[in-house]
Amino acid sequence: MGNYRFILSGGGTGGHIYPAIAIANELKRRHPKAEFLFVGAKDKMEMEKVPQAGYRIEGLWISGLQRKLTLKNLMFPLKLVSSLFRARKIVKQFKPNVAIGTGGFASGPLLKMAASSKIPCVLQEQNSYAGITNKLLANKAKRICVAYDGMEQFFPKEKIIKTGNPVRSDLVDLKVDKREATDFFGLDADKKTILIIGGSLGARRVNQLIEKELNFFKDLKVQLIWQCGKLYYEDYKQYDSSSVKVLAFLNRMDYAYAAADVIISRAGAGSVSELCLVGKPVLFIPSPNVAEDHQTKNAKALVSKDAALMLKESELDTEFENKFTNLMNSVDIQNKLSMNIKELAMPQATDHIVDEIEKLLK
Incomplete structure (x- = not known):
């Protein structure tokens, strides 16, 4: 029974948050002494849902790119840099054994920094059409867990494992x-x-x-x-x-x-x-x-x-x-x-x- 440390990131919508919580619950069941930290986007629903599930969460100042030119888009590079710095600090302090990303903006900076610190990363892609964050992270991940066939159009074939999506027990x-x-x-x-x-x-x-x-x-x-x-x-x-x-x-x-x-x-x-x-x-x-x-x-x-x-x-x-x-x-x-x-x-x-x-x- 190691005292493992797991960092999980995903959010923006319930579709990214609930799988992350389900994965954490199963890890906790197998490793009761493990420590968990979630990382989310500051003003999104994960900041409320994750603590309700009994886990600690840190927020990054990040949001997705809007589809049209807006003030928010002009802020994006600044938010991204700020989030990468914050993510690097979180990874350094927490020292996770594994980082797990379930999609959504916040998982981008976190998993990028975890991978560059040589921490093994696992991605979980819920949809039949991969999200932009997971596509950008694919090369850095050790394993990519998917729910649909044909996902090699988005990810390196040798990393894909078809597991399905976590659902409420x-x-x-x-x-x-x-x-x-x-x-x-x-x-x-x-x-x-x-x-x-x-x-x-x-x-x-x-x-x-x-x-x-x-x-x-x-x-x-x-x-x-x-x-x-x-x-x-x-x-x-x-x-x-x-x-x-x-x-x-x-x-x-x-x-x-x-x-x-x-x-x-x-x-x-x-x-x-x-x-x-x-x-x-x-x-x-x-x-x-x-x-x-x-x-x-x-x-x-x-x-x-x-x-x-x-x-x-x-x-x-x-x-x-x-x-x-x-x-x-x-x-x-x-x-x-x-x-x-x-x-x-x-x-x-x-x-x-x-x-x-x-x-x-x-």
Whole structure:
């Protein structure tokens, strides 16, 4: 049992933060005496989420490049230099055995400085289209853990290990049955239930669609668990009823997944990995407003294996009702999607990533 020291960096969105926390939790389980330090971007959500998970975090003054010329972009070189200096100091003081990056701006300076101090680095790439930070760090990393096939277009082939994405441990085996889950939400266990998830903040376009289609859902005789996100809850709570449950946030995802017969979701990497484990029929509506349009690429990777359906935001008004009616009317399509998405699940992802990290401990 060595007294190892692990430094982890990733953030900006939950998709980068939760995998880092899952990896830290598994390392801690195997090495109870180990020390952990997270490094994030000063004003991003990791500064709140990581301490909630029980870990120490240091913030760097860094942000991504905006897509248009702004004052923020002019500040970027200054922020980058400042972050590199700060990262070098953190690495020198903490002296980690291994550095682990899960993507997002802050992991760039930190892993660059760790690598130049000869500390072995592991990258974890959640998406089917690699993020810019991980692409820049690839040459310095010892191992790159990925969730999709075909990632050698971004990374050196000999460093890639397909592990899958870490997911919340309570989802690996749903212990709740449908009746218990529908009771929890005050719904009818004998009716078909549609779960709508737009991420923790919510998804404006998805919410607009659900609002517009409420009568359509009523005609189909289905009930809804509609997680509209905290930014939109005030706009949509008026629709809450015995058959439409409007929620800002889902604290019990296990109940929500167990209650659902069909799921409508964004296609962030974390959601996709979770939904593979859950194994229910899914209709993805990818967000077009993300870097490199990676959500569309994530969704297409499943659609190509007959494991999910997808509609672009631009197709919602014309194609949603047809596509959704076909899905609800065909038990065959539901079963096929369910079976195929389950085959893509990688429930041991966190264990595999930590196995790779342990190989680098010296």
